[in-house]
Amino acid sequence: MSSSTDNKCAVCGKVAEETESQALKRCSMCKTRKYCGADCQHADWPTHKNACKPAWHDKHRKCDDGNRHEGRLELITWTLPGSDLGWGNCFAEESDDLKRKFEVEYGGDEEKFFEYWPQGFRWTCCGAEGDNTYGCDHHGAGRKPCTCDFCRMGKPLPDKIYKKKTPSRHGLELPRGPDPRSFHPGHAAVAGTARAFMGL
Incomplete structure (x- = not known):
């Protein structure tokens, strides 16, 4: 099961907010190890190189909305x-x-x-089940803006969704949003109207 260690540098343990760029970078080959910068990545290479290879699930990362899952x-x-x-x-x-x-x-x-x-x-990036391909609702934790309705409306996830207990979200520390990069007045109006119409 995933834990908060997924959101720390694999070498020094820094979280994104403690880095100069305010972000962790993934190993470009295997996409599994995260680093605060080049120094830690180089220091880890002698240990990591034997396990470094593309993950079997890389071919499943692309979502229907054009985004990609960044977890595993x-x-x-x-x-x-x-x-x-x-x-x-x-x-x-x-x-x-x-x-x-x-x-x-x-x-x-x-x-x-x-x-x-x-x-x-x-x-692990969004808690979506493996057969769910609509998109990655990472609420601000991904490299590209989140495309979920709530982030587009500039709203955090409501309690009924954020606190819902499901096996696919169990043990993950997921952000609640909203992703500040996602807000768009037009998308917000459409999402708000559609959700109201559908009783969501």
Whole structure:
């Protein structure tokens, strides 16, 4: 499961706000390690080079809205307390069978298993389930502006969404927004009207 360590430099532990550019940079090859700057990245290379390779899920990063997920696909292996969902984000009574299928039929290969059961994964950048391709609702934590309705309206996520307990968001420290780069009066009017019309 992801933790706040995903938002720190892999070498010195600085968070984005403590860096000169107010941002962490990812390894351009594997996209998994984050660094506060070139010095830490160079210092980490002797250790990191053996594991540095493109991730299997890189080909799934592109979203329908043209944005890209910047996190990683992570298999949901936990049961959310108070939920009827278990391992693999399926009904708890079916989780043992699904886990056995992953281990035996797919040999523990996450890439192959994703092709069969994408909803059993989540993107660590936004908490979206693996089969959800509409976009990355990162609310300001991504390199490009967030395209969610709330960021476009200049509003933070409401409690009913931000505090909702789901297996795909469990354990992630996600921003609430709004992304200041996203506000657009026209988009805000359309999003506000559409959400009101749909009763959202």
